[in-house]
Amino acid sequence: MAFLLPDSSIENKSYNGNRLVYVKNPHLDLMDEDILYHLDLGTKTHNLPAMFGDIKFVCVGGSPNRMKAFAQFMHKELGLEGDSKDMKDICAGTDRYCMYKVGPVLSISHGMGVPSISIMLHELIKLLHHAKCCDVTIIRIGTSGGLDMIFLQPPPWKSSNINMTTHSQLESNSVLNMGIEPGSVVITDIAVNSFFKPQFEQVILDNVVIRSTELDQDLADELLECSRHIKNFPTLVGHTMCTYDFYEGKAKIPIMLKERKKERKKERKKERKKERKKERKTTINPILQKPVQIN
Amino acid sequence: MAFLLPDSSIENKSYNGNRLVYVKNPHLDLMDEDILYHLDLGTKTHNLPAMFGDIKFVCVGGSPNRMKAFAQFMHKELGLEGDSKDMKDICAGTDRYCMYKVGPVLSISHGMGVPSISIMLHELIKLLHHAKCCDVTIIRIGTSGGLDMIFLQPPPWKSSNINMTTHSQLESNSVLNMGIEPGSVVITDIAVNSFFKPQFEQVILDNVVIRSTELDQDLADELLECSRHIKNFPTLVGHTMCTYDFYEGKAKIPIMLKERKKERKKERKKERKKERKKERKTTINPILQKPVQIN
Numbered sequence: 001m002a003f004l005l006p007d008s009s010i011e012n013k014s015y016n017g018n019r020l021v022y023v024k025n026p027h028l029d030l031m032d033e034d035i036l037y038h039l040d041l042g043t044k045t046h047n048l049p050a051m052f053g054d055i056k057f058v059c060v061g062g063s064p065n066r067m068k069a070f071a072q073f074m075h076k077e078l079g080l081e082g083d084s085k086d087m088k089d090i091c092a093g094t095d096r097y098c099m100y101k102v103g104p105v106l107s108i109s110h111g112m113g114v115p116s117i118s119i120m121l122h123e124l125i126k127l128l129h130h131a132k133c134c135d136v137t138i139i140r141i142g143t144s145g146g147l148d149m150i151f152l153q154p155p156p157w158k159s160s161n162i163n164m165t166t167h168s169q170l171e172s173n174s175v176l177n178m179g180i181e182p183g184s185v186v187i188t189d190i191a192v193n194s195f196f197k198p199q200f201e202q203v204i205l206d207n208v209v210i211r212s213t214e215l216d217q218d219l220a221d222e223l224l225e226c227s228r229h230i231k232n233f234p235t236l237v238g239h240t241m242c243t244y245d246f247y248e249g250k251a252k253i254p255i256m257l258k259e260r261k262k263e264r265k266k267e268r269k270k271e272r273k274k275e276r277k278k279e280r281k282t283t284i285n286p287i288l289q290k291p292v293q294i295n
Numbered sequence: 296m297a298f299l300l301p302d303s304s305i306e307n308k309s310y311n312g313n314r315l316v317y318v319k320n321p322h323l324d325l326m327d328e329d330i331l332y333h334l335d336l337g338t339k340t341h342n343l344p345a346m347f348g349d350i351k352f353v354c355v356g357g358s359p360n361r362m363k364a365f366a367q368f369m370h371k372e373l374g375l376e377g378d379s380k381d382m383k384d385i386c387a388g389t390d391r392y393c394m395y396k397v398g399p400v401l402s403i404s405h406g407m408g409v410p411s412i413s414i415m416l417h418e419l420i421k422l423l424h425h426a427k428c429c430d431v432t433i434i435r436i437g438t439s440g441g442l443d444m445i446f447l448q449p450p451p452w453k454s455s456n457i458n459m460t461t462h463s464q465l466e467s468n469s470v471l472n473m474g475i476e477p478g479s480v481v482i483t484d485i486a487v488n489s490f491f492k493p494q495f496e497q498v499i500l501d502n503v504v505i506r507s508t509e510l511d512q513d514l515a516d517e518l519l520e521c522s523r524h525i526k527n528f529p530t531l532v533g534h535t536m537c538t539y540d541f542y543e544g545k546a547k548i549p550i551m552l553k554e555r556k557k558e559r560k561k562e563r564k565k566e567r568k569k570e571r572k573k574e575r576k577t578t579i580n581p582i583l584q585k586p587v588q589i590n
Contacts, residue, residue, distance in 0.1 A: 038407075065390045096407065112333075112391065115408025120540045169501045194498035202491035244539075246379045246414045248499045 019135050021128040034130065036123040040093035043130050051090075052131035056104040058124065060117070064098040071100035071107040083117040096120075114244060116282050119141065142187065144240070158276065170268040181234050187223050188240040189215060196241070196248060315432050316423040329425065331418040335388035338425050346385075347426035351399040353413070355418065356437040359404040365436065366395035366402040373398050391415075410541060432514065439481065441533070476529045482518050484510060484537040489544060491536070504521040 014156075027033060034041040061067050068087070075084035080103055090099040091108075097120055100107045108118040108124065121138075128136055191213040192198050204207045220237055227235035243249030321460050323329060328335040354369075363382070370379035375398055385394040386403075392415050396403045403419065405412040416433075423431055449469030486508040487493050497504045515532055523529035 063390055092426075095358050111406045111411055112414060113408045113410025114408075115539050115541065116411050117409060117542075118539075123544050194503060201541060202543055203538065206490060209543075243498065244410050244413075246410065247417050247498060248408075248497055248504075290494055 021125065021133045021136055023101050023126060023129040028126070028129070030044065031268075034126060036127055038094060038096045039099065039126060040091050040117050048127060048131040052101070052102050052106070052127060053133060055106050055128065055136060055235050056103070058106045058108065058128075058136060060108050060110050060120070060138065060140050062110055062117075066142075067107045067109040067256045068100060071102050071105075073104040074105050074107065078105070095132060098145075112246070114242065139219075139223075174277055184234040184236060184238060185227065186238045186240070187220050189217065189226075189237045190239040190242050191215065192239060194241065196244050200242075212214050244262065248257075316420065316428045316431055318424040320419060323421070323424070329421060333389060333421055334394065334418050335386050335424065336418075336422060336510050343422060343426040345525050347396070347422060347429060349399050349400070350396070350423065350426065350428050350431060352403050353401045353403065353423075353431060355403050355415070355419075355433065357405055357407055357412075358437075360404045361437075362393060363395060366397050367402075369397040369400050369402065373400070390467040397546050407541070409537065417450045434514075434518075479531060480522065480534070481531060481533045482522075484512065484515050484532045485534040486510060487536050489536065489538050492537040493539075507528045532549060563576050 029141065031043075033042060041048070044146040059067075061070065068089075071087055072084040074081075075087065087100050087102075090101060091097050091226060097111065098109045110120040124138075166257060190198055193213075196211045198212055200211045202211065224235060226239055227233060299563040307452065326338075328337060328339040336343070354362075354365060356365065363384070366382055370377075382395050382397075386392050393404045403415060405415040410508065419433075476531060485493055488508075489494065493508045495506045495508055497506065519530060519532055522528060
């Protein structure tokens, strides 16, 4: 509970004029082999620069089936040769995640929840480091599990002068909500935790390490601009809440444990402003994205 | 951060002389249909009492492949008819979890991390409720991802007079450790969080709800007694830590983000006592097990 360690452990090094994904952990270079266990890859068993060196976009999502479908969609969009049905799962040797490479695009599943996505992103970013990738953009594409809400007043933490230069995340809004049309695509500009704070807490050896959940605003703007050329997909920019639980964390009615107090729910609605989505993975994602992507 | 809600929302009702799994949420009985979305099951689409009413043991673990292998093992152990290779995944319609039924035993995967297992356990316990199951025991069987440690002094929270009547969890210890033989089976008697406290925190509408991580001591003793009849498996009773992260949460060296401070690690070793394992799912598991199992 004591120290708040600064978050300065990844940096981008200029490399052949490009921005190299570089992980600032001296142990990595000292290791004889780095086994990316949950991806079924390793520095000794695989030629990572040859396999992944040309990656420019990494798209991640929870469901393995959906990420396979996305890879097949990208295969068609990019006009690549061969049958997309023959696409091989690079992580076939493990049942934890699936991974497909389509030209410069990597499509990976991350399971459900912060711990699951954090393992994947941890190993993914080390993979990009070992593969000497440059100028990589990571985008999460997924559904939002919770009820969306729009409020007219500014969020409470806005008054604390938090600098929100942001990265971006694409979310498909598949639920009924207050103010957002079902089926809308929401581009996340700010990720907040269960207390509506734009931060992520990690406990390391009894220390609570607090990290910013900054996202890339330029990328969010660019994605919004792209959406204007696509019909039939209402797209908007919004905030996303990351909870640690799908049922109680999102205060759903058909939960297992107990009846929710309606009074408390109403009270919270008054306090919460401009909150649009509740999601379980968002705060960890931007933390890990930020240093890897453009910045 | 304000309220600490009491945990009294599940109870066991006497039913035909047995202990029925009963979820004390009045909304459940009012719902026209309860869709257990991530299990691809529902009260309208499936006859849950007919499908699951005879379940007495539920064994859960992270990996789908392992839980299939466990189901096949149980099929053989129970001497059931038919070929275990033909076993059908009950959750085949979703790619979130897998589920196999072998006589009175249900084998289910839960993915990685607390949010992932909490979704599965949430829907599982509602499933047992809808199926009117009686006298159900839930056991997690899995590997431990972290370094095990044994300390000679009592744990720091021991002095706070926490009542540790416990439930049980079976864990396979697959890593090198300080004092425990690799390959040992550890039966968890106490689950602690990242701060070594025997509690689980859930944020619900800005409230931190704290729940006990009690486990069933009688079941732990029974499992230990069973282990004495199995050779070649060193088995012991120990505590298990639940972290929210596989790499930083467990303070591993080949992490992505930053170099760990060795001094801090040494300092923590002095403070932490009798801690044996670090795990990502344990604190949520006993919470949900407790009211369902024997008690």
